[in-house]
Amino acid sequence: MRPKDILRLSRWPAVLALVTLVSASAFLWNGCHRRDDDKIRITIWHQDRIDVRLILQRQLDRFMALHPEVRVEQLFKETEELRSGFIIAALAGQGPEIVYGPSDQVGPFEVMDIILPLEGLFEKEWLEQFDEKGRIWYKGHLYQLADKLGNHLTLLYNKKLVPVPPTTDEELVAVARRLTTDLNGDGKTDRYGLAWNYTEPFFFIPFMTGFGGWIMDDQGNPTLDNPGTVGGLNFIKQLRDVHKVIPNEADYVVADILFKDGHAGMIINGDWSWAGYQNAGLDIGVAPLPRITATGLWCAPMVSPKGFSINVNVSEEKRPWVIALIRFLMAEENQLESAKELFTMPTHKAVQSGEFVQTNEILRNSRLQIEHGRPMPVVPELRAIWDAMRPSYQAVLAGTMKADQAARNMQLMALRRIKDMNE
Amino acid sequence: MTLSNKARRRLMIFVMVAPAFVVLFGVVVYPFFYNVVLSLSNMSLLHIRDWKIIGFDQYVKVFTEPSQPDFYLVFVKTIIWTVVNVVFHVTIGVFLALVLNQKDIRGKGLFRAILVLPWAVPQLIVALTWRGMFNYEYGAINLMLTQWLGVEGVQWLRQPLEAFLAVIITNVWLGFPFMMIIALGALQSIPHDLYEAADIDGASWFHKLRHITVPLIRPVMIPAITLGTIWTFNNLNIVWLVSNAGEPGDQTHLLVSFVYKAAFNFYRYGYGAALSMIIFFILLAFSLTFMRRSNVTQNVYS
Numbered sequence: 001m002r003p004k005d006i007l008r009l010s011r012w013p014a015v016l017a018l019v020t021l022v023s024a025s026a027f028l029w030n031g032c033h034r035r036d037d038d039k040i041r042i043t044i045w046h047q048d049r050i051d052v053r054l055i056l057q058r059q060l061d062r063f064m065a066l067h068p069e070v071r072v073e074q075l076f077k078e079t080e081e082l083r084s085g086f087i088i089a090a091l092a093g094q095g096p097e098i099v100y101g102p103s104d105q106v107g108p109f110e111v112m113d114i115i116l117p118l119e120g121l122f123e124k125e126w127l128e129q130f131d132e133k134g135r136i137w138y139k140g141h142l143y144q145l146a147d148k149l150g151n152h153l154t155l156l157y158n159k160k161l162v163p164v165p166p167t168t169d170e171e172l173v174a175v176a177r178r179l180t181t182d183l184n185g186d187g188k189t190d191r192y193g194l195a196w197n198y199t200e201p202f203f204f205i206p207f208m209t210g211f212g213g214w215i216m217d218d219q220g221n222p223t224l225d226n227p228g229t230v231g232g233l234n235f236i237k238q239l240r241d242v243h244k245v246i247p248n249e250a251d252y253v254v255a256d257i258l259f260k261d262g263h264a265g266m267i268i269n270g271d272w273s274w275a276g277y278q279n280a281g282l283d284i285g286v287a288p289l290p291r292i293t294a295t296g297l298w299c300a301p302m303v304s305p306k307g308f309s310i311n312v313n314v315s316e317e318k319r320p321w322v323i324a325l326i327r328f329l330m331a332e333e334n335q336l337e338s339a340k341e342l343f344t345m346p347t348h349k350a351v352q353s354g355e356f357v358q359t360n361e362i363l364r365n366s367r368l369q370i371e372h373g374r375p376m377p378v379v380p381e382l383r384a385i386w387d388a389m390r391p392s393y394q395a396v397l398a399g400t401m402k403a404d405q406a407a408r409n410m411q412l413m414a415l416r417r418i419k420d421m422n423e
Numbered sequence: 424m425t426l427s428n429k430a431r432r433r434l435m436i437f438v439m440v441a442p443a444f445v446v447l448f449g450v451v452v453y454p455f456f457y458n459v460v461l462s463l464s465n466m467s468l469l470h471i472r473d474w475k476i477i478g479f480d481q482y483v484k485v486f487t488e489p490s491q492p493d494f495y496l497v498f499v500k501t502i503i504w505t506v507v508n509v510v511f512h513v514t515i516g517v518f519l520a521l522v523l524n525q526k527d528i529r530g531k532g533l534f535r536a537i538l539v540l541p542w543a544v545p546q547l548i549v550a551l552t553w554r555g556m557f558n559y560e561y562g563a564i565n566l567m568l569t570q571w572l573g574v575e576g577v578q579w580l581r582q583p584l585e586a587f588l589a590v591i592i593t594n595v596w597l598g599f600p601f602m603m604i605i606a607l608g609a610l611q612s613i614p615h616d617l618y619e620a621a622d623i624d625g626a627s628w629f630h631k632l633r634h635i636t637v638p639l640i641r642p643v644m645i646p647a648i649t650l651g652t653i654w655t656f657n658n659l660n661i662v663w664l665v666s667n668a669g670e671p672g673d674q675t676h677l678l679v680s681f682v683y684k685a686a687f688n689f690y691r692y693g694y695g696a697a698l699s700m701i702i703f704f705i706l707l708a709f710s711l712t713f714m715r716r717s718n719v720t721q722n723v724y725s
């Protein structure tokens with residue numbers, strides 16, 4: 001074969017390669033700029049579980065029926081992925097139009113300037129339809145509109161085992177002791193009085209507050225070295241080691257299974273879990289966490305609204321539809337629908353004062369718990385607080401550190417972490 | 424205008440290489456150099472839009488800043504984690520491959536499928552299942568220890584050493600099938616004539632292993648070990664999920680989970696990028712040294 005022939009032959013791979021390259025480019029271009037129709041596309045990122053997603057989809061479908069020119073897509077992301085993914089996307093000028101989640105994401109998003117102030121986008125009268133706790137202001141601007149209040153911990157009890165829930169720490173111990181039993185006589189505890197994810201600092205907060213402590217002052221400075229931290233730590237340790245009414249080791253999954261299977265009479269869990277327990281066939285009651293007798297204070301969980309924020313990159317042209325969607329999802333009938341199916345506390349004042357919320361036992365007690373609770377701070381420093389609490393808290397549970405030393409360590413670590421974050 | 428033959432040939436080469444180059448540039452080259460730039464910057468929560476180059480300050484911080492847990496302690500733990508895991512992966516993997524490579528084993532395909540299962544199950548499920556198995560009261564491990572062996576249950580997830588052991592056990596279980604498959608492939612490529620010749624010469628099983636099997640699977644195993652080392656060193660999933668993000672008390676961190684925390688929990692992007700560059704250089708130095716010392720690029724038959 002002459003070189004000329006080889007060259008002639010070699011044109012075919014070149015042509016093929018060119019065709020492949022052009023096709024791949026066209027495919028990529030199409031993927032990046034997909035326009036399967038001429039509709040306005042709005043995407044919502046959230047971290048809600050499947051039952052919430054189904055309700056959201058129903059509501060989105062209704063919105064799209066009302067606005068055929070708009071196509072709305074919801075996209076689930078894990079909490080951390082939602083936060084970091086939104087930061088990366090928004091900084092690059094991309095990302096979903098709406099990000100939905102707990103209020104503590106407002107702080108970092110505001111500092112990074114990736115969400116829009118909302119006070120100029122919605123009328124004052126319309127905003128005032130909603131509970132003040134559901135309107136998240138930070139540094140003088142409204143950054144989130146919540147449709148659900150809570151994300152709060154409460155005491156859940158199995159009504160078959162606990163006819164009347166405890167209202168004080170002493171009653172809690174007494175009821176838990178009665179419930180904690182070796183049913184088959186093999187020397188091992190088969191049913192505990194109480195179970196919860198007690199190794200996580202978020203689940204420790206009610207006991208810290210019950211003993212008079214709190215995590216930070218109004219300026220966002222940590223206040224972890226306080227008697228409440230010490231009292232709360234000692235109380236939990238006593239529940240496990242002295243009264244022996246909680247499992248030796250329990251994370252969220254273990255506690256959840258124990259309660260579902262009747263191996264724990266009570267559990268401390270959030271409003272997100274109630275519907276799941278009811279669907280599992282449990283006859284559950286919801287009660288506020290008990291009052292600590294020594295201080296006279298209620299155990300106060302953190303209360304955090306969940307709501308909508310708008311990506312700073314949303315164009316002026318698209319904004320009216322994004323605003324219309326948020327208005328729709330915040331509407332009375334949609335909040336009532338969620339409340340009825342999920343037992344979440346609505347932010348719409350009309351729904352809050354409506355018959356269902358006022359008469360439903362779970363929501364009545366949920367409301368009581370919210371009133372006892374403390375708003376979760378929205379400052380970015382909250383991250384540092386959680387991280388600073390975890391090692392010393394777990395060291396106390398492991399028996400390698402005293403509670404007062406742990407409180408001191410938490411404070412020092414929190415200060416260092418905040419300094420690192422604000423470098 | 425017509426192109427010369429040489430120019431045509433060059434154009435064709437360019438066209439053939441261009442798609443791969445574009446993809447590689449987008450997913451490897453650009454992110455790598457962007458990370459280098461970030462590692463020299465002060466990008467953080469407060470300087471995410473107005474970040475600037477500050478030189479090697481972040482690298483200095485990695486080595487000198489007091490941290491909880493201590494950077495050097497985490498580094499030592501990462502080395503121990505990597506060495507122990509890779510040693511077990513290779514030993515168990517090669518042993519099982521040798522067993523499966525025997526002629527007179529029935530149901531070889533079934534055994535192979537069962538042994539590959541750990542590798543086939545998603546890591547998330549493996550990690551969470553093992554976490555459940557390590558529970559003090561209800562976990563399968565302690566139930567077996569107490570009921571079958573009559574020994575006291577171990578507080579796997581509450582004590583630092585035990586928690587570290589727990590994540591190692593999980594990762595050993597997860598990692599050996601890869602080495603087994605690689606070793607099995609290498610064993611099957613060894614000409615049988617060599618073993619027959621050795622048999623005629625009266626070589627023992629051990630001699631055949633030492634002088635035929637090991638040298639001939641080495642060119643395949645060395646890159647696999649190098650890859651295994653890099654994967655294990657950078658394995659965030661198992662440690663993060665089994666120990667529930669470093670429990671107890673941040674005692675089960677590896678360098679890579681340190682990076683994750685710095686960058687995604689505390690928004691310290693510059694610091695996290697510097698730390699990830701240090702990890703990169705550690706692994707680069709290891710890979711180059713290991714490949715050179717093990718003469719992996721030499722022809723095995725020479």
